[in-house]
Amino acid sequence: MSGSTIAFAGARIDRADAVRSDPAALEALMDWRARLLKLDGLDPEIGPDGGLVWGTLADADPASEIVFLGLLDGRGHFAEVQPKVGGSVAPANPRLWQAMAAMESEDLAIYGAARSLIDWHARHRFCAKSGHPTKLTKGGWQRSCSDAGCGAEHFPRVDPVTIMLVEHGGQLLLGRQPRFPARRFSALAGFIEPGESVEEAVAREIFEEAGVRVRDVSYVASQPWPFPSSLMIGCHSHTDDPALTIDTNELDEARWFTRAEVAEAMATGAAGGEGAAFIAPPRHAVAHHLLKWWLEQ
Amino acid sequence: MSGSTIAFAGARIDRADAVRSDPAALEALMDWRARLLKLDGLDPEIGPDGGLVWGTLADADPASEIVFLGLLDGRGHFAEVQPKVGGSVAPANPRLWQAMAAMESEDLAIYGAARSLIDWHARHRFCAKSGHPTKLTKGGWQRSCSDAGCGAEHFPRVDPVTIMLVEHGGQLLLGRQPRFPARRFSALAGFIEPGESVEEAVAREIFEEAGVRVRDVSYVASQPWPFPSSLMIGCHSHTDDPALTIDTNELDEARWFTRAEVAEAMATGAAGGEGAAFIAPPRHAVAHHLLKWWLEQ
Numbered sequence: 001m002s003g004s005t006i007a008f009a010g011a012r013i014d015r016a017d018a019v020r021s022d023p024a025a026l027e028a029l030m031d032w033r034a035r036l037l038k039l040d041g042l043d044p045e046i047g048p049d050g051g052l053v054w055g056t057l058a059d060a061d062p063a064s065e066i067v068f069l070g071l072l073d074g075r076g077h078f079a080e081v082q083p084k085v086g087g088s089v090a091p092a093n094p095r096l097w098q099a100m101a102a103m104e105s106e107d108l109a110i111y112g113a114a115r116s117l118i119d120w121h122a123r124h125r126f127c128a129k130s131g132h133p134t135k136l137t138k139g140g141w142q143r144s145c146s147d148a149g150c151g152a153e154h155f156p157r158v159d160p161v162t163i164m165l166v167e168h169g170g171q172l173l174l175g176r177q178p179r180f181p182a183r184r185f186s187a188l189a190g191f192i193e194p195g196e197s198v199e200e201a202v203a204r205e206i207f208e209e210a211g212v213r214v215r216d217v218s219y220v221a222s223q224p225w226p227f228p229s230s231l232m233i234g235c236h237s238h239t240d241d242p243a244l245t246i247d248t249n250e251l252d253e254a255r256w257f258t259r260a261e262v263a264e265a266m267a268t269g270a271a272g273g274e275g276a277a278f279i280a281p282p283r284h285a286v287a288h289h290l291l292k293w294w295l296e297q
Numbered sequence: 298m299s300g301s302t303i304a305f306a307g308a309r310i311d312r313a314d315a316v317r318s319d320p321a322a323l324e325a326l327m328d329w330r331a332r333l334l335k336l337d338g339l340d341p342e343i344g345p346d347g348g349l350v351w352g353t354l355a356d357a358d359p360a361s362e363i364v365f366l367g368l369l370d371g372r373g374h375f376a377e378v379q380p381k382v383g384g385s386v387a388p389a390n391p392r393l394w395q396a397m398a399a400m401e402s403e404d405l406a407i408y409g410a411a412r413s414l415i416d417w418h419a420r421h422r423f424c425a426k427s428g429h430p431t432k433l434t435k436g437g438w439q440r441s442c443s444d445a446g447c448g449a450e451h452f453p454r455v456d457p458v459t460i461m462l463v464e465h466g467g468q469l470l471l472g473r474q475p476r477f478p479a480r481r482f483s484a485l486a487g488f489i490e491p492g493e494s495v496e497e498a499v500a501r502e503i504f505e506e507a508g509v510r511v512r513d514v515s516y517v518a519s520q521p522w523p524f525p526s527s528l529m530i531g532c533h534s535h536t537d538d539p540a541l542t543i544d545t546n547e548l549d550e551a552r553w554f555t556r557a558e559v560a561e562a563m564a565t566g567a568a569g570g571e572g573a574a575f576i577a578p579p580r581h582a583v584a585h586h587l588l589k590w591w592l593e594q
Contacts, residue, residue, distance in 0.1 A: 009494040017505050018544075086426075113492020120491065123449070126428035128421040129383075133428070141490075152420070156491050160457040160528050193438075194417065194453050194526045195410020197306040198519040208314050219516035222495040229491045231457050233530075247315075 006223045007100075007284040011109035013070040013077060020139040026068060029076030036060055037069070037079040037114055043096055044111050050102040052111060067117055067140030069110065079114040081136070085122040092227055100284065108284075116229035120156045123228075127152050157229055162201045163189035164235040165290050166214055168242040172262055172294065173210060174278070175246075175254035185255070185265075185278040187287040189232070202235050210254045211245025214238060220293055223286040232286045236294070263295055303520045304581040308406035310367040310374060317436040323365060326373030333357055334366070334376040334411055340393055341408050347399040349408060364414055364437030366407065376411040378433070382419040389524055397581065405581075413526035417453045420525075424449050454526055459498045460486035461532040462587050463511055465539040469559055469591065470507060471575070472543075472551035482552070482562075483578040484587055486529070499532050507551045508542025511535060517590055520583040529583045533591070560592055 019025045038045035038053040045053040057078060060066060064080035071077065092100070100108060117140060124143050127134050130150035134143040137153075145152040165187055166173040174185040190205035192198065199217040206212050214237035223232040246254050257265075261277040268276045269283075281287035316322045335342035335350040342350040354375060357363060361377035368374065389397070397405055414437060421440050424431050427447035431440040434450075442449040462484055463470040471482035487502035489495065496514040503509050511534035520529040543551050554562075558574040563585075565573045578584035 006494060008492065009497055011492065015490065015501060017501075018546075109492065113490075116491035124425040126423060126425050128423055128425040128431075128451070131423035131428045131430070134425075154425070155456075155488070157454060158457055158489055158491055159452075160455055191452070192455055192528055193312065193410075194413035194455055195305065195308065195406065195521045195523065196528075197303060197521055198528070198530070200306055204312060204314075224492045224494060226492070231489055231493075231495070233495070249315075 006221060006286065006289060007105065008109055008112035008224045008226060010105055011113065012106060013072045013110055013113075015070040016068075019071070020068060020141045026076075026139050029068070029071075030057055030066075030078070031076075032056060034076040034078055035072075036066075037077070037110070039079060039082070039114070039118070041082060041085045042115055042119060044099065046099050046102075050099075051104060052107045065121060065136040065140070067114070067121065067136070069114055069117075077110075079118060081118050081121040081140075085118060097282075101282075112224055112226035116158075116224070116226040117156055119226075119228045124154055128154070158224075159230045160192040160198075161189055161225070161230045161232050162192055162198060162205060162235060163187045163232050163287055163290065164202045164206065164214075164217070164237055165220075165294055166206055166210075166212060166237050166239055167294075168239050168256065171242070171256040171258055172291075173206075173212065173239075173242075173244075173254060173256055175209065175251045177250070178252050180252075181279070183279045184281070185253075185257070186281040186285065187234075187290055188251075188254070189287075192233075198233055198235065202237060206237070206239075209247050209250045211243070211247075212239045213241065215240070221286060221289055223289075225286070234286045234290045236290070259295070262291055266291055266295060303518060303583065303586060304402065305406055305409035305521045305523060307402055308410065309403060310369045310407055310410075312367045313365075316368070316373075317365060317438045323373075323436050326365070326368075327354055327363075327375070328373075329353060331373040331375055332369075333363075334374070334407070336376060336379070336411070336415070338379060338382045339412055339416060341396065343396050343399075347396075348401060349404045362418060362433040362437070364411070364418065364433070366411055366414075374407075376415060378415050378418040378437075382415060394579075398579075409521060409523035413455075413521070413523040414453055416523075416525045421451055425451070455521075456527045457489040457495075458486055458522070458527045458529050459489055459495060459502060459532060460484045460529050460584055460587065461499045461503065461511075461514070461534055462517075462591055463503055463507075463509060463534050463536055464591075465536050465553065468539075468553040468555055469588075470503075470509065470536075470539075470541075470551060470553055472506065472548045474547070475549050477549075478576070480576045481578070482550075482554070482575040483582065484531075484584040485548075485551070486584075489530075495530055495532065499534060503534070503536075506544045506547045508540070508544075509536045510538065512537070518583060518586055520586075522583070531583045531587045533587070556592070559588055563588055563592060 035054040127145035129152040132147035192201040265280040332351040366374040424442035426449040429444035489498040562577040
């Protein structure tokens with residue numbers, strides 16, 4: 001599956017890793033040509049064309065910390081961690097979803113990376129090892145403990161998550177999380193834990209949530225997901241026994257759907273026509289791509 | 298590739314997720330039948346058979362925090378976070394490598410998960426959001442801020458890392474990190490950053506480290522790696538231009554190797570016979586499996 005079809009991926013921006021650890025090079029980029037992403041906390045300012053809005057570093061709150069996003073068209077691109085940002089682990093609000101749905105994929109990718117990074121800074125103003133304040137270093141790709149005796153270095157966090165299709169007799173297992181809108185079903189998902197391979201996490205999550213034992217787990221596609229900073233790892237698997245035992249703490253419902261039902265739900269889209277058995281996941285979600293991939297097999 | 302062939306994966310232990318959030322169930326498992334993994338800080342105590350050693354909860358330092366590893370043979374299995382453990386981001390020492398090389402895969406998987414988890418606790422005794430002390434909750438699968446006004450919840454960290462083969466004209470690109478033993482070459486690798494898909498991180502890392510543009514990135518296998526808590530995501534890719542520009546901050550050297558050279562290095566193993574062009578990565582590393590997989594294509 002091509003990366004460019006996946007929302008939040010495909011940014012043309014050059015992360016210019018070498019600049020981050022070169023204070024002189026970074027400083028030289030922070031001139032009048034530098035562009036600052038206009039944000040209200042974690043939310044993007046939206047221009048008349050529906051895209052992101054860029055200002056200059058002069059627009060930044062003097063109390064903000066500045067993050068280097070990378071190079072684009074030869075200019076440094078930055079974002080600010082405003083003092084008011086407390087960090088959020090909540091999913092996006094409906095207004096943000098609407099704005100993101102109208103954004104070009106390039107803007108969406110830049111915004112997603114910036115949001116994850118800013119949110120991480122806002123939730124890591126103190127050192128988890130010693131409790132002292134931390135300060136932003138390496139253009140925002142590190143935070144360092146301000147206490148010389150501790151000196152701990154902290155790096156932006158990415159949480160790998162498995163999201164997986166389970167197949168049996170040509171049908172797919174999909175579930176409803178309690179927070180989903182009415183009639184929405186999607187692929188089951190869960191965080192990968194320390195000490196697990198991707199394939200083991202897939203098997204554990206499906207058994208925990210639906211009581212189903214899977215085999216032949218295979219990788220399909222991945223996606224960065226900025227709420228707050230997940231790496232979605234999309235997989236496919238099979239089961240020989242379709243009997244379900246639902247964990248009602250995790251899921252309101254889980255069901256097997258035929259190929260025709262999945263095809264109809266994907267064709268009617270988020271509107272969810274009367275005829276469709278369920279409402280498919282939105283096109284921004286990697287689950288949407290997993291279902292599309294499956295229908296094309 | 299089957300999960301069971303990958304070191305640090307394949308534990309039979311049931312993580313029993315539901316027990317973690319059920320204090321009464323967890324308490325009931327912490328009886329005289331419970332087993333405690335014997336550790337000296339992060340390092341395992343090794344029995345006369347070369348395996349892990351288990352005691353009872355009575356063996357724990359009263360000042361330790363106790364982590365629930367899961368259920369095995371109907372008994373709760375635990376490990377302790379000793380007060381002296383400060384957390385380590387260093388790779389394993391030679392003595393530990395020797396012990397791990399002699400361990401059964403089941404023990405290795407249990408030890409790896411325990412080590413990652415203990416190390417995470419030791420490096421997260423304070424709240425990154427507010428700086429207050431944290432306390433272990435949910436059997437060690439969460440830490441919670443002790444300050445009621447903050448209330449932040451923190452979860453064990455897993456860092457996704459790409460490790461990748463690059464192929465051109467039947468040859469493979471491998472590199473030497475400065476810390477490698479003499480003549481060792483392995484697959485290039487790097488942390489996945491916020492806002493990247495797996496495929497994008499592969500392309501960025503290879504370009505940063507070796508100046509090579511890749512196409513057709515595909516997933517091969519994954520592995521949990523407990524130093525301190527990575528998820529290695531092994532990939533394969535192609536390039537149309539084999540010219541190298543090495544980042545000497547990251548790599549001492551990078552070279553193209555023929556299929557015959559890779560086959561000979563894998564056949565002579567860690568000993569690295571005189572005839573071999575390089576010493577292959579050890580069998581515990583996912584890079585070893587990537588090379589084996591490639592030779593079998």
